[in-house]
Amino acid sequence: MTSARLAPQPAAWVEPNAVAQVWRETFAIANVELRKLFRDPTELFTRAIQPVLWLVVFGQVFSRVRGIPTGNISYLAFMTPGILAQSVLFAAIFYGIAVIWERDLGIVHKLLVSPAKRISLVLGKAVSAGFRGVVQAVIIYLIAAALGIAIRWQPVHIFAVLAGVALGSAIFSTFSLIIACIVKSRERFMGIGQVLTMPLFFASNAIYPIAIMPGWLKVVALVNPLTYLVDALRGQMIVGGESVHGFASDFGIMILIFIVLSAVAARLYPTLLR
Amino acid sequence: MMAAAKTDSLIERAEFAIETDALTKAFGDLLAVDHLNCRVPYGQIFGLLGPNGAGKSTTIKMLTTLLDPTSGSAKVAGFDIVAAPARVRSSIGYVPQMLSADGALTGEENLMLSAKLYAIPRAERQPRIADALEFMGLTEFGRRLVKTYSGGMIRRLELAQAMLHRPMVLFLDEPTIGLDPVARHTVWDRLRELRQNYGITILITTHDMDEADELCDELALMHRGQIAALGQPAELKAGLGPAATLDDVFARFSGGSIQEGGSYRDIRQTRTTASRLG
Numbered sequence: 001m002t003s004a005r006l007a008p009q010p011a012a013w014v015e016p017n018a019v020a021q022v023w024r025e026t027f028a029i030a031n032v033e034l035r036k037l038f039r040d041p042t043e044l045f046t047r048a049i050q051p052v053l054w055l056v057v058f059g060q061v062f063s064r065v066r067g068i069p070t071g072n073i074s075y076l077a078f079m080t081p082g083i084l085a086q087s088v089l090f091a092a093i094f095y096g097i098a099v100i101w102e103r104d105l106g107i108v109h110k111l112l113v114s115p116a117k118r119i120s121l122v123l124g125k126a127v128s129a130g131f132r133g134v135v136q137a138v139i140i141y142l143i144a145a146a147l148g149i150a151i152r153w154q155p156v157h158i159f160a161v162l163a164g165v166a167l168g169s170a171i172f173s174t175f176s177l178i179i180a181c182i183v184k185s186r187e188r189f190m191g192i193g194q195v196l197t198m199p200l201f202f203a204s205n206a207i208y209p210i211a212i213m214p215g216w217l218k219v220v221a222l223v224n225p226l227t228y229l230v231d232a233l234r235g236q237m238i239v240g241g242e243s244v245h246g247f248a249s250d251f252g253i254m255i256l257i258f259i260v261l262s263a264v265a266a267r268l269y270p271t272l273l274r
Numbered sequence: 275m276m277a278a279a280k281t282d283s284l285i286e287r288a289e290f291a292i293e294t295d296a297l298t299k300a301f302g303d304l305l306a307v308d309h310l311n312c313r314v315p316y317g318q319i320f321g322l323l324g325p326n327g328a329g330k331s332t333t334i335k336m337l338t339t340l341l342d343p344t345s346g347s348a349k350v351a352g353f354d355i356v357a358a359p360a361r362v363r364s365s366i367g368y369v370p371q372m373l374s375a376d377g378a379l380t381g382e383e384n385l386m387l388s389a390k391l392y393a394i395p396r397a398e399r400q401p402r403i404a405d406a407l408e409f410m411g412l413t414e415f416g417r418r419l420v421k422t423y424s425g426g427m428i429r430r431l432e433l434a435q436a437m438l439h440r441p442m443v444l445f446l447d448e449p450t451i452g453l454d455p456v457a458r459h460t461v462w463d464r465l466r467e468l469r470q471n472y473g474i475t476i477l478i479t480t481h482d483m484d485e486a487d488e489l490c491d492e493l494a495l496m497h498r499g500q501i502a503a504l505g506q507p508a509e510l511k512a513g514l515g516p517a518a519t520l521d522d523v524f525a526r527f528s529g530g531s532i533q534e535g536g537s538y539r540d541i542r543q544t545r546t547t548a549s550r551l552g
């Protein structure tokens with residue numbers, strides 16, 4: 001068979017429009033990630049188990065303690081956005097291990113020999129992580145509703161929560177990608193993943209307010225991206241919930257964090273093969 | 275503007291599809307590729323032989339822009355691998371040593387991802403995918419998940435993927451490793467056709483002396499990062515005597531030792547992939 005379509009073509013080089021190029025490539029990557037997710041959605045449901053335990057067991061018990069000042073809302077309502085943020089963190093932090101796996105299979109080699117911009121490869125993962133996060137959020141809304149927590153059902157608030165969750169997922173998946181590029185092996189990643197997630201969770205405002213933390217922990221919490229995610233969600237998700245910084249500044253800070261992390265990840269991604 | 279004009283004149287002047295100049299890669303103290311000088315004319319099937327750890331994959335990874343050289347330089351399709359990596363990438367196709375198509379996607383989805391990443395215009399994507407699948411004899415399997423493919427089918431899919439954007443140069447790292455004889459011959463036939471009909475330049479590495487003998491126009495035998503012997507298969511054999519085989523040539527120029535450090539990682543990866551797919 002001879003087909004003109006197979007003949008080599010010394011590319012008539014058209015300098016691509018960088019923005020259009022990154023857009024096309026990012027969604028090409030996100031597209032295949034999401035196809036894989038829908039083909040095997042079990043992971044989405046197993047990831048819902050942990051937040052259920054936190055809300056149903058931990059939350060119910062700690063509601064009786066009444067030792068934690070949560071303003072005029074119940075402890076359970078206070079911690080619900082925190083648990084949503086936690087599930088976003090825990091799901092996204094394992095993106096890196098998937099990338100190491102793809103490196104071992106040669107999939108990363110193929111992406112890197114393509115003329116795609118390296119930032120697109122990073123953003124494609126972030127977009128698909130964002131989508132997963134949104135699915136998590138929907139599940140946690142349902143659990144919270146079932147537990148009788150007063151939720152702000154107005155579309156604008158739900159939209160704000162989903163946007164925050166998508167951005168938070170993008171941040172933590174990109175952070176995870178950076179760690180993968182540094183440690184390069186699955187075994188080391190597993191170790192570091194465990195060591196990082198718990199401190200990020202406890203050194204945040206997820207299950208207690210920053211105000212009651214000792215001074216040094218306050219400092220840690222303030223540089224912890226999870227704090228800004230929780231704060232943004234707390235103001236939007238539940239009736240009577242208060243955001244310390246306000247949604248706009250939380251969201252702005254998260255965008256800045258994401259820009260820095262994706263720039264770093266785009267630099268490091270090719271080193272995954274070294 | 276100036277830079278673009280300058281590289282454009284290079285493509286006209288480039289006589290060779292691949293040209294390396296003292297190309298070197300060091301991993302710590304180890305010189306995996308050691309001042310390699312090598313030229314591959316357009317339209318040739320060029321074979322890179324050598325024992326495990328000789329530096330074949332490392333050479334390919336540098337030529338495909340996956341690794342930066344420690345020193346030296348190289349041009350592929352007229353473009354400098356360090357100065358113009360994006361243009362090198364647009365001009366080449368690459369099939370890595372391990373089976374690397376994404377098993378969780380269908381054949382068509384794998385190809386569609388490549389079509390998008392290589393900026394093939396939307397209207398041309400489907401026809402080209404159909405053509406590439408037909409050329410590789412995979413038309414009826416396009417909608418099946420790749421994890422249900424045999425090793426030979428995956429290799430053919432990877433070749434389809436690597437040529438979808440009509441590259442000038444194809445880099446194939448042990449393309450027939452682990453394939454049965456029929457699958458191997460199918461791959462050879464397709465590669466010959468690509469060369470014959472379209473003049474594509476192909477650089478392959480192999481441990482299979484039959485493949486080197488039958489498929490390649492010219493061979494370079496690498497040893498410890500350097501070229502120990504270079505020539506057409508017939509020349510290399512004749513150089514050792516009338517009854518010599520390529521195995522003799524290989525033994526003679528690789529110090530008789532098949533094991534030379536070895537690239538544990540790639541072997542392990544090939545195994546992992548094989549067991550995943552098997």
Ligand SMILES: Nc1ncnc2c1ncn2[C@@H]1O[C@H](COP(=O)(O)OP(=O)(O)OP(=O)(O)O)[C@@H](O)[C@H]1O
Nearest residue numbers: 274301306325326327328329330331332535536537
């Ligand atoms: N990322 C790396 N870090 C350190 N050493 C490496 C790396 N990649 C390759 N090497 C070493 O460089 C040398 C050349 O490896 P390379 O993979 O190029 O060999 P090869 O000729 O392809 O071997 P094989 O036939 O086993 O595939 C080997 O000694 C290998 O261990």
Ligand SMILES: [Mg+2]
Nearest residue numbers: 330331371540
């Ligand atoms: Mg190799």
